[in-house]
Amino acid sequence: MSALKLKKGDTAKSAYNLRPTFSDVIERHTLAVMVENEPGVLARVIGLFAGRGYNIESLTVAEVDHQGHLSRITIVTTGTPQVIEQIKAQLGRIVTVHEVHDLTVEGPSVERELAMFKVVGAGEKRVEALRLANIFRANVVDSTLETFVFEITGAPAKIDAFADLMRPLGLIDVARTGVAALSRGD
Amino acid sequence: MTRQMTGAKMVVQALIDQGVDTVFGYPGGAVLPIYDEIFQQNHIKHILVRHEQGAVHAAEGYARSTGKPGVCLVTSGPGATNAVTGLTDALLDSIPIIVLTGQVPTFMIGSDAFQEADTVGITRPCTKHNWLVKDTDALAGVLHEAFHVATSGRPGPVLVDIPKDVQFAQGSYDAPKPSTSHYQPKVKGDMQEITELVAAIENAKRPLFYTGGGVINSGPGASQLLRELVGATGFPITSTLMGLGAYPASGDKWLGMLGMHGLYEANMAMHGCDLMINIGARFDDRITGLISEFSPKSTKAHIDIDPSSINKVIRIDIPIVGDVGHVLEDLLKVWKSRGRKTNSEAVGKWWGQIKEWQAVDCLKFKQQGKIIKPQYALSRLEALTKDHDRYITTEVGQHQMWAAQYLNFEDPNRWMTSGGLGTMGYGFPASIGAQMGHPESLVINVAGEASWLMNMQELGTAMQYNLPVKQFILNNERLGMVRQWQELLHGERYSSSWSESLPDFVKLAEAFGAKGIQCSDPDDLDDAIMEMINYDGPVVFDCLVEKHENCFPMIPSGKAHNEMLLGDAETQGVIDAKGSVMV
């Protein structure tokens, strides 16, 4: 947790930009929210988004610090700069939220998502699906005579691209984990 | 020192250790073990209300008038759901309340057991935080933390849901220690921002302090510092409904309340200022009116303990996150050390302009004839009670706005009204809570007849505990505020805004053993008010007033501050289509 040293409400250098420019441009931000891993904490976060009408494009959550009882929630959201600032400030108000990081503004970060695709087909299409999977470095995690289940990891755009290619080749089911993200460097 | 005891005993022990002297509550199956412990001790007084909503509002009245957190104890299911309105009210007005609810035993949770409700689920969005405690060993820690969370940072309501088996089981209890939890809101403001505000104060030509409930919540010290700052700078000051009393109404820099029904001079000053110093207020829509026209020429500074209040609706130039008391102390220090400078010549001219606005005398009214004007009733109430050690609560409606306009508050914690949620039925139980906190003081609830009926059952509570609360009902036989809006924007079609089948309030009072007084003649009013004040016990005062009086000044929805309506103005069609969708 060494990278996460910022305190809530710290005006000088934190995720809270208290001097925003009010603009109408819709931005997409990836937030990393460190929360106490206690019952209901996810409901608090989701309830905040639902209750105040904010968007959730993607949300992932898992405990990342077993001893410290901390979970990391990664949320991809969209809104005007003012709304994004409000979202961060509102998240910061939740008593069990320890830290809020806006990975989109705090410097370079990497985003990854895992997805599984089930593709059904025979003959040429089946061969083509396997060939494309190779190019995208997707693994075959299950196969029958008619189906493959591919597993692919990457930035969301790469997964979207893979999905577009698989669709005409017999894509029948998709499961995606949502985005996990970390800032780069230390 | 760790001690073994049952969960129920822990509840009582934690309340004692937290310095609680009064609990407002209502028993039921899921809290019987706790009630059994309350029965067997003498430290905490339990006030049996007549409805759980009343318990929460009473706790709010107690908290707001004493500065201490208010505590409620209610049962599971319906007890908890009845508390929801009070919790939401306390959340919107940032009032520290601890509500303890019973819950069905842990092994029955999720089975749709008798009187089971998902209390933490239902109250998650209307509490600052809540807990379901499934382990007796964790109970003491959660209870102490509940007090810490309710009272630190921006205060608010919290709820602890305690299953019945957790109340019966033994566990270890530890006395409260300074909280080591992660939740430690920052109270000191950033010195760089504070210095920037000082520079703005030194140069401002048309400055204005705009203060709110945050000053009251910060404690009496903050009000003291505010008075010093206003006195030393000579800048004018206005306040929201929630902040009345932080600066004395008799102070010569006082412009009166601002906002939708605020004073002409206060709203015009907001519109025309070049430096707005928001101290513990939150740019509520009742204050700003039309956002795009809100105080268009000012530099805006905002002092608030909650970072989410800053830039939420209004763009801020100088944001200061911190507790009002701490920030004002630093602000005064820096301002003094830089030589106590202001642009006094320009500020003098600004006062000249303000004096012209004040000369409009926007609250003037004429009491003529044999029907009591509500404004007159409140003016007389003010005149006859202002020298008393007085606490005022209100219900919600026209009477509430008139009370804010015509009663004067000299000190903080003297004025309790439902500001954010606008909860009819708040005032009567709140007056009970305030009276519990101040047994010797004169506590008056300024009410409308419709609001008062929403929690009138609390007359039983007032009688049972000899709480001499005065219920001053301005009876216009109308849902007056609704009627006023229907007149202004629904073509005078008064849909369901009559108070039909009203009770005889005097007989109603007498049915409970309280005193009832009715007054309809302006000439009798003073005597009747004196009779109310001098009666040692609860009084229901039925003051029959003019039925069609409208509350002015008024900024119509969707309009700017400088478009406010004064009394007797032409009011038809003043709210356009855009404004009429707003509430």
Ligand SMILES: Cc1ncc(C[n+]2csc(CCOP(=O)(O)OP(=O)(O)O)c2C)c(N)n1
């Ligand atoms: C619980 C609740 N229900 C409805 C309203 C909407 N409302 C606001 S003021 C008002 C009328 C209040 O009438 P009364 O208490 O007689 O006060 P008056 O305006 O006549 O002084 C109503 C219905 C509310 N504020 N609270």
Ligand SMILES: [Mg+2]
């Ligand atoms: Mg009325």
